[in-house]
Amino acid sequence: MKYSKKIIFDANMVYNYLNLRNVSVERATLVDFILKNQCYISSVTLIEVLVYCKNNYSAIKQLSNSFGEHFAYIDFNYVPFDNTNIESIRNSSELNDIADVLGNAYDLKIKREAEVTQLYLYASLIVISWCIVESNKNMFNDSKQIQQVLTYFDAILKGNAQNLLANCENILLNGYKTKIGPQALMKKDFSRSVDEFFKLLIFMFYCGIHNLNIHDVSSISEEQYNAVFEGYGKDSLLKLFIEKGSISAVLKNQKYKEIVISTTNELIEVYTEYPIFKDSKLVLTYFKKKLFKIFFDGSNFKTNDIFDMLNLYTLDAFNNEALLLTHDKEVDSILISMGISSIKI
Numbered sequence: 001m002k003y004s005k006k007i008i009f010d011a012n013m014v015y016n017y018l019n020l021r022n023v024s025v026e027r028a029t030l031v032d033f034i035l036k037n038q039c040y041i042s043s044v045t046l047i048e049v050l051v052y053c054k055n056n057y058s059a060i061k062q063l064s065n066s067f068g069e070h071f072a073y074i075d076f077n078y079v080p081f082d083n084t085n086i087e088s089i090r091n092s093s094e095l096n097d098i099a100d101v102l103g104n105a106y107d108l109k110i111k112r113e114a115e116v117t118q119l120y121l122y123a124s125l126i127v128i129s130w131c132i133v134e135s136n137k138n139m140f141n142d143s144k145q146i147q148q149v150l151t152y153f154d155a156i157l158k159g160n161a162q163n164l165l166a167n168c169e170n171i172l173l174n175g176y177k178t179k180i181g182p183q184a185l186m187k188k189d190f191s192r193s194v195d196e197f198f199k200l201l202i203f204m205f206y207c208g209i210h211n212l213n214i215h216d217v218s219s220i221s222e223e224q225y226n227a228v229f230e231g232y233g234k235d236s237l238l239k240l241f242i243e244k245g246s247i248s249a250v251l252k253n254q255k256y257k258e259i260v261i262s263t264t265n266e267l268i269e270v271y272t273e274y275p276i277f278k279d280s281k282l283v284l285t286y287f288k289k290k291l292f293k294i295f296f297d298g299s300n301f302k303t304n305d306i307f308d309m310l311n312l313y314t315l316d317a318f319n320n321e322a323l324l325l326t327h328d329k330e331v332d333s334i335l336i337s338m339g340i341s342s343i344k345i
Helices: 010-015 026-038 042-051 057-066 083-090 093-134 144-157 159-177 180-210 222-234 236-244 247-251 254-271 281-296 304-310 313-317 329-337
Strands: 006-009 038-042 072-074 322-325
Touching: 006 010, 010 026, 010 042, 010 057, 010 322, 026 072, 038 042, 038 313, 042 072, 042 093, 042 304, 057 083, 057 093, 057 304, 072 313, 083 093, 093 144, 093 159, 093 180, 093 236, 093 247, 093 254, 093 281, 093 304, 144 159, 144 180, 180 222, 180 236, 180 247, 222 236, 236 247, 247 254, 254 281, 281 304, 281 313, 281 329, 304 329, 313 322
Parallel strands: 006 038, 006 322, 038 072
Antiparallel strands: none
16 A cells, blocks of 8 residues: 555554543544554654553553554664564553563653753753853953852762752652652752752852862851852842742843853754764754743743653654654644644644
């Protein structure tokens, strides 16, 4: 059979296919569409659906049997889920038979979501640190002071990288085990972490400016202490944050907006070599677009967006000759801003 188009299903379309959640397209309509096109499900979407359906054996079995009949399968290096897992599900008789398969899917989803969350958080803090430097650059007497401040910032960010990752994993684990859910817990913690590190970075800025040796508290004079706390209390960026009540309200101020854009663009250049991004320019561009939404639009960080982003690997795999089937308005708007069309039915 000659198919009309190559189509990538997102998770919500798979839920429609399985008659789960709030159906936005009837299954009969989807099946008719599938028979006219070459449709694919990626390892990213499969893992997301398996975690969601972890207690629904009939749905899991139905999905596994759909490969070869209705769907082709694409496995990706960053979110790998080998075909043998699908065969294990097909050959199973009950949920207990595939406990290891589902456990592996669950662990991988949490691991990848934690890694990407940490990247978003780390990127936000790097951008904020440069806003602090640029907004107070008139306070630097020489390059030595600048280097001191940057050294302190680097120590704070790199020194807490693994702690941030571990914290993200713990929050996701707790979220998946409770009715609250991972998204609600992570949204709250993401904002809290940004706010706390923002204040800490400002404090460390003044430590650097006044040459405090943070590794030897006994060497710090009372005069230095007073100067640091006075500077911190009068800091214009901190005052604006207290007045506006959110980081995004501060960063979209024209004074800082250009700093945010230039710093983010430089950071994205570095991120091109990261394992998550090196195989997909689309995933990296989506990451950047979401960062700007967080910075300027006050958008909340959502863990649900992570696997939506990672599913874009499929479009790169087909050199943009495939289309994403989605009803997700935010994903669609970002794709449109990237010059990519999705498909609707």
